[in-house]
Amino acid sequence: TYMGMCDYVLAMDCVSARWFVYGRMRPCGKTGGSCLESVTVFVDGEVLELQRGWLVNRHGKKIVPKNRKGKEIVVKGNTQDFTLLFDGAILTLTATIDTRETIPGTFEHDKLVVRWDGFVSVQIQTPMNVRTCGMCGNNDGKPENDMRTRRGKMTDDVDVFGDSWQIDPLGR
Numbered sequence: 001t002y003m004g005m006c007d008y009v010l011a012m013d014c015v016s017a018r019w020f021v022y023g024r025m026r027p028c029g030k031t032g033g034s035c036l037e038s039v040t041v042f043v044d045g046e047v048l049e050l051q052r053g054w055l056v057n058r059h060g061k062k063i064v065p066k067n068r069k070g071k072e073i074v075v076k077g078n079t080q081d082f083t084l085l086f087d088g089a090i091l092t093l094t095a096t097i098d099t100r101e102t103i104p105g106t107f108e109h110d111k112l113v114v115r116w117d118g119f120v121s122v123q124i125q126t127p128m129n130v131r132t133c134g135m136c137g138n139n140d141g142k143p144e145n146d147m148r149t150r151r152g153k154m155t156d157d158v159d160v161f162g163d164s165w166q167i168d169p170l171g172r
Helices: 158-164
Strands: 007-013 018-028 033-043 046-051 054-058 060-061 073-075 082-086 090-101 106-116 124-125
Touching: 018 106, 018 124, 033 090, 033 106, 046 090, 090 158
Parallel strands: none
Antiparallel strands: 007 018, 018 033, 033 046, 046 054, 054 060, 073 082, 082 090, 090 106, 106 124
16 A cells, blocks of 8 residues: 555556646545545646545636536536536546547547545546556556556556656646
8 A cells, every 4th residue: 555645647648648637645544644635637738626525626716516416517628628527426527538530420539537536536437448557557457567657667666656656746
């Protein structure tokens, strides 16, 4: 179990770097553990931060999906739209990460789906054809090779693995 207390890359597009999901870990409990405090999703230059209590921060303005249970909220961006849906327990964020025409006039969309429990847990889902990296692994269906550091080296040391995905959100 990794107990880091910083911001980390949970998952990202490791081919074209078009999207990232960062997690902010902070102290919690009385035993020195760490918990996920917020999740920040970047897609094509657009950013949303999912905060504790099912709040969403967009450029300093709060969106409160918990007050609109069962209703889809579309957050329009310049380059990317996000869809938010709160079901009473989980806040789901969806963003299209790729679109292709399968037959003339018919389009297929690959989506990034982030499910946040509003407290300490997140699930990140992408299509199997999307190569990812980060603390959540590489999305190839083989958990035995998920402990790969940011530099691409395999490790059995959870501290080396976790520390390699640490980021500084201020770019320092």
